[in-house]
Amino acid sequence: MKPFFRDTWVEIDLDAIRANVQAFRRHLPGxxxxxxxxxxxxxxxxxxxxxxxxxxxxxxxxxxxxxxxxxxxxxxxxxxxxxxxxxxxxxxxxxxxxxxxxxxxxxxxxxxxxxxxxxxxxxxxxxxxxxxxxxxxxxxxxxxxxxxxxxxxxxxxxxxxxxxxxxxxxxxxxxxxxxxxxxxxxxxxxxxxxxxxxxxxxxxxxxxxxxxxxxxxxxxxxxxxxxxxxxxYGLYPSMYLKQREQIMLTPALTLKTKISHVKTANSPFTVSYGATYQAQAGEQIATLPIGYADGFSRLQSNRGVVLHHGRRVPIVGRVCMDQTMVSVPRGDAEVGDEVVLYGRQGQEEISLDEVASLMGTINYEVSCLLNHRLPRLYVKDGQVVEVAHSISK
Ligand SMILES: Cc1ncc(COP(=O)(O)O)c(C=O)c1O
Structure with missing residues (x-):
């Protein structure tokens, strides 16, 4: 049986946790x-x-x-x-x-x-x-x-x-x-x-x-x-200390989803609550099954970005409770494509610091907001070693 039934999840790299403990171990007196x-x-x-x-x-x-x-x-x-x-x-x-x-x-x-x-x-x-x-x-x-x-x-x-x-x-x-x-x-x-x-x-x-x-x-x-x-967790306490790079840290968390719907506008249409964004003819809009009820903040509405095929694509319209829309300029999105909301995809990365800065907060709050609706996949040596989700308890 599948341990969960949604296409949105958090991956935690346990090797990163290990590397971060070891980095501090080396830095501290014996x-x-x-x-x-x-x-x-x-x-x-x-x-x-x-x-x-x-x-x-x-x-x-x-x-x-x-x-x-x-x-x-x-x-x-x-x-x-x-x-x-x-x-x-x-x-x-x-x-x-x-x-x-x-x-x-x-x-x-x-x-x-x-x-x-x-x-x-x-x-x-x-x-x-x-x-x-x-x-x-x-x-x-x-x-x-x-x-x-x-x-x-x-x-x-x-x-x-x-x-x-x-x-x-x-x-x-x-x-x-x-x-x-x-x-x-x-x-x-x-x-x-x-x-x-x-x-x-x-x-x-x-x-x-x-x-x-x-x-x-x-x-x-x-x-x-x-x-x-x-x-x-591989995150720096402040941008000042990140720039100082006194210790090299490895972020452990990636937030991922898969596209649930794709449409290309024949004529202009508005996107999401409040109709704050208008898609133009020929523009491709993809829907992601994640929203503010997962801890993905509504402050990202019309401002945040996600990664698709290793490229940054903008969030358009308001983030809803369970769904979020993005505009895909190349028009190459398909249902089922993997999208990274926080973390790395190919050469691109959306750091928790970037999201925190957009939200006017700190990286601590961005990761703490991700709640129990999201399954966690624990990865070690590239393999999923554990899945944690409230429904699999
Ligand atoms: C008393 C106390 N000690 C240690 C920590 C860990 O702090 P940090 O996450 O900045 O390492 C906290 C977190 O806020 C704390 O409240």
Whole structure:
């Protein structure tokens, strides 16, 4: 039986994931581990498949934004350490403990209450709940900001027999920018807080602060681990860092479809909702079975391009919920022809950066938008090794 029944799909090149992990491995000091960030279903690439490949390629652990994402990985059989980077509501802590998921803490009261909640389970399990402390050095999102808050939090962890202080980390706001003033200031603050803890007699657990951008520019700040997100997928955190080409990355994602209808205008006709485009006599219009409900943004209406026979052809009219029209100047389109919406075809490429720039956003959002309506084909050594789709579950 076919694993899915539509002519639109995402291809994920697992060899690219491997190459990207290895590129960072070569770039980092030997003792620095790699935590592969696979939140948001692996930035739209598939958290389980990317997580597995990253771990097999030299990554040491995985990170996600929330407990639900961590449970997807555990339930798929992944046994490596997993850290939840965001907030975990107290009523979910027992679930995290049961599944051996490390949590992030930034408030002493949360630690006291979480410890009480897992105390009963701890009597049977006897292994402590791993906690990473989050320090806000200039992101203004989550994390302790003052020495006093940090001391109180670390003391709470030390007092609790059911908790293990396993890590301390911060997150940079501007590591992808040419001006390094903010990231240096954040790093100095982080160093000062770590030094304060050492002077108070604490032996520090795993220290980590670098995202992809910081790891590229400041590999010497790798400490015990980096948290590798966007670079894992072969994408650069900013155009500035792409131009610097400090590390060569390989994009892993290609979005493909096949033409579902072709017509050549005998006389002018309008295309799609709002009749915003008029096809001229002799112009060939091809219909693609993809739309904004797949995460292919409506912002591409009358502006984006796709690749057909290795050439760029323009999107005409408005992108609909499930369908999109393109104009094929050479008139050589046929039903069933393969079209690449993101990625490479022949010598041409539509990068996620190009699409992001057109949409007024960043490449992170473009890949995260691609949702579960789209089947994912995982490719290794040129062969499809797995198909993931909600209907094939
Ligand atoms: C706390 C934290 N660490 C690491 C990352 C990975 O960042 P990047 O994808 O820029 O490497 C993220 C992603 O936003 C994050 O929120």
């Amino acid at each position: 003792q620095t581990e790699i935590m592969a960030v696979v939140k948001a279903d692996g930035y739209g690439h598939g958290s389980v498949q990317v997580g597995r490949e990253a771990l097999q390629s030299g990554a040491n652990s995985l990170a996600v934004a929330m407990l639900d994402e961590a449970l997807v990985l555990r339930k798929a059989g992944i046994t490596a350490p997993i850290l939840v980077l965001g907030y975990t509501p107290l009523d979910s802590v027992a679930q995290a403990y049961e599944w051996d998921i490390a949590l992030t803490a930034y408030h002493a009261e949360w630690v006291h209450q979480a410890a009480r909640l897992v105390a009963e389970q701890f009597r049977q399990k006897e292994t402590p709940l791993a906690i990473h402390v989050k320090v806000d050095t200039g992101m203004g999102r989550i994390g302790v900001q003052t020495e006093a808050e940090l001391d109180e939090l670390v003391a709470a962890l030390h007092q609790s027999p059911v908790m293990q202080w396993s890590g301390i980390f911060t997150h940079f706001a501007c590591a992808d920018e040419e001006d390094t003033a903010h990231v240096r200031k954040q790093h100095e603050r982080f160093q000062a807080l770590l030094e304060g803890l050492r002077q108070n007699g604490y032996v520090l657990p795993k220290v980590h602060c670098c995202n992809t951008a910081a790891a590229m520019v400041f590999p010497e700040w790798g400490y015990d681990s980096i948290r590798l997100g966007i670079g894992l």
